[in-house]
Amino acid sequence: MEKTTVVVIGGGATGLGILRDLSMRGVKALLVEKNDLVNGASSRYHGLLHSGGRYAVKDQEAAKECIIENQIMRKIGKSCVEPCGGMFTRLDIDDPAYEELWVKGCADSGIEATPITLDEAFRLEPRLSRKHVKSAYLVPDAAVDGFRMAWQLIDSSKRYGGELKTYTEVIGFDTVNGELCGVKVRNQFTGETYEIACDIAVNAAGGWAGFVGKLAGVEIGVQPDKGTLIAFNQRIVNRVVNRLHKSSDGDIFVPHGSITILGTSSMSVPNPEDTSTSREEVESLIRIGEQTFEDLRDFRILRTFAGSRPLYIPPGGAVGRSASRGFAIVDHEQDGLKGMFTIVGGKFTTYRLMAEKICDQICAKLGNTTPCRTADEPLVEEVPQADKDRAKKFFPSYGTNLAATRLGVERFKRVVERLESDPESRELVCECENVTRAEVEEICRDDTSFIVNDVRRRTRIGMGTCQGNFCALRAAAIFSDMGVESTAKDSLTRLREFLQGRWKGIRPVLLGRTLRETEMTRAIYELSMNVTGGAAH
CATH class of the missing domain: 3.30.9.10 (D-Amino Acid Oxidase, subunit A, domain 2)
Structure with a gap:
């Protein structure tokens, strides 16, 4: 049986922030997420780093939190913030x-x-x-890249011993005499179920927090x-x-x-x-x-x-736009379940503060007196200019900076070395986002890469102008060549899923130029390549 001190449930910004904070304080922690990281509200939002101005009239506490965290985020996550x-x-x-x-x-x-x-x-x-x-x-105000921030949080956590498991769904909890002692999980690909023994579990599942709470027998006031x-x-x-x-x-x-x-x-x-x-x-x-x-x-x-949005709704509280954008921490010892915490509400801008406050409570339970340092230490080191200069011969100037901020110091160095030694690795897999074959191969080797969509969230392939029209097949082929597929589904099935994910967001806006480009995509994948399995022409 696996054993850790704290299991963090939920791979959004808040859960990742908690994993980083605990790891930096020397607490052994493991994060589990039922899908890929930032698959919920932490990536499905407008990417605004709030100044707090939006809440200055109706929710000044949230506004004050935003302006303080805004300044901290600019300092610790420079490459994620515009x-x-x-x-x-x-x-x-x-x-x-x-x-x-x-x-x-x-x-x-x-x-x-x-x-x-x-x-x-x-x-x-x-x-x-x-x-x-x-x-x-x-x-x-500022703009922030939620995907990039997530991966930098993970890299920072791993430096301090933090661990994570993606595509691992929580299906239950083990308790003894009203005290939590383990979390039951299921591997989404293999169906294997097993238990992770722990002293504390943190429900940071965002909009899914209510569902996780029910597994533990507690009610949580969260409204998606x-x-x-x-x-x-x-x-x-x-x-x-x-x-x-x-x-x-x-x-x-x-x-x-x-x-x-x-x-x-x-x-x-x-x-x-x-x-x-x-x-x-x-x-x-x-x-x-x-x-x-x-x-x-x-x-x-x-x-x-x-x-x-995972809005916290206390008994008799407002809903929708009238609900507070603040956050709440619940120690479920008040509900008769010792060793479980839930954090709900808040927003991406305040993820670090939320993590700090709940980790203060967790560490107090564990007898850990190490202070929080997440507001002072940058998430990652900056890529050396010398490595960027080496890469410029393979990228346009803006492409070099994009790849450097996506990959971080060690991965970027390995990618540049591969680009220098292997001409085939210089192939542009995604021309819209300037993603090379070397970068896709590097991300495919990551322990959180299982399907093509995982690489999309890390590199932005398929998220540019063509919406995967040309890069989807290339990326799927690289995945297949490297033997990354870890499920019973074949590469063609994964390619279909990737394209359907793009189609889901395009369908409501099939007008004008978007409609014309979609017809070209359909011609390539459906008529010429028969990806959908119909009659090819």
């Missing part, structure tokens, strides 16, 4: 009285909100509606709240642009590299597995978004996606 800044704009249809409350709320929360003239606003964001925008403020987002194939904005009004749908634009994400909606759902999107949701978001950017319909949509 410090693009943010702008709040009030439109002619928005309440001027709310603007006054917001300005005061920002001041009270310690958020620097600088008023600017409309001329300056239009200079900074030329596409803003001259017709509707009436006032503007600059705030320290689905939000739909749209990814545009162009950088429409230079910085994060928020509507200056009471939080609503379709009022945040976030730039990410060469694209822009518009979001989000808010809908309570019974199951966080519901990541469906619809044409109606897309139309609603665009209709609202074009009040701020009147030419919004001129831009091609890459895809839609959705994720569920």
Whole structure:
């Protein structure tokens, strides 16, 4: 039987933050996740590193947490954060009285909100509606790459002895006289079930926290709240642009590299597995978004996606947008189960703070007095410039930096060495994201890579302009060549699953150029290659 001190359940930002914090304090910890890492809300969101401005009126405690963690994240996770800044704009249809409350709320929360003239606003964001925008403020918002942050958290945790198992689902708990002594899990690929003995289990499963709680016989007030987002194939904005009004749908634009994400909606759902999107949701978001950017319909949509916020709902509490964006920690000893904790609520921006607070409680139970250091130590070392210079002959200048931040010091060095010694490894598997064969092979060797989608989340293959049109088959072939497949499903089945995952987000936006490109994809994979198993032509 495996044995550890703490089992962390859930591979989102909060769970990974807990694993890192515990490992840095010298606590033996193991994280289990039923899918791949950041498969839930930690990747299915707009990628906004909040300044706290969005919560300055209704939830100042959350706003204060955001601005503090915003500054910490910029320091410890530099390569994951784009410090693009943010702008709040009030439109002619928005309440001027709310603007006054917001300005005061920002001041009270310690958020620097600088008023600017409309001329300056239009200079900074030329596409803003001259017709509707009436006032503007600059705030320290930023964009953050959730995938990259997750992998850096794992690398940091492993340096201190942290362990993880992906595709490992919790199916039950072992207790003796009301005290937890083990976690029962199942390997999602082999079906093998086994137990991990532990002293403490932490339920950090996000939207799934309620389901995990039921396995332990405890009730947890968490409500999955689905939000739909749209990814545009162009950088429409230079910085994060928020509507200056009471939080609503379709009022945040976030730039990410060469694209822009518009979001989000808010809908309570019974199951966080519901990541469906619809044409109606897309139309609603665009209709609202074009009040701020009147030419919004001129831009091609890459895809839609959705994720569920794990909103904490105490007895009699509000739901949806009225629910607090703060977080809650529950020690289930109060429910008669000693050795189990749950953490729910919060947001990506505050993951580190959430981890620190719950780890303080866990360490107190264990008698560990080591202080938290996660706010001071960078997640990873910076890649040496000498290694970047060696790589420049194989990448465009921007591609070198992308690969360096995706891979980290040791992996990047190995990839560069392979590129120098093996000409075949220089093949561009994904031209949209500048991912070489050497990088795909390096990630395939990772102990968390089981299917092509795992490599996608690590390298961004299939997430660029072509949405996997050309790189999906190449990546699947590399997987097959390396013998990575660890399941009964063959490589062709995994390729179909990859393509269906891309199709799920494209289907609600089949219009114009997106429709034409999708027809080309269908011709390649369905008609020419017969991937779907029908009659080939």
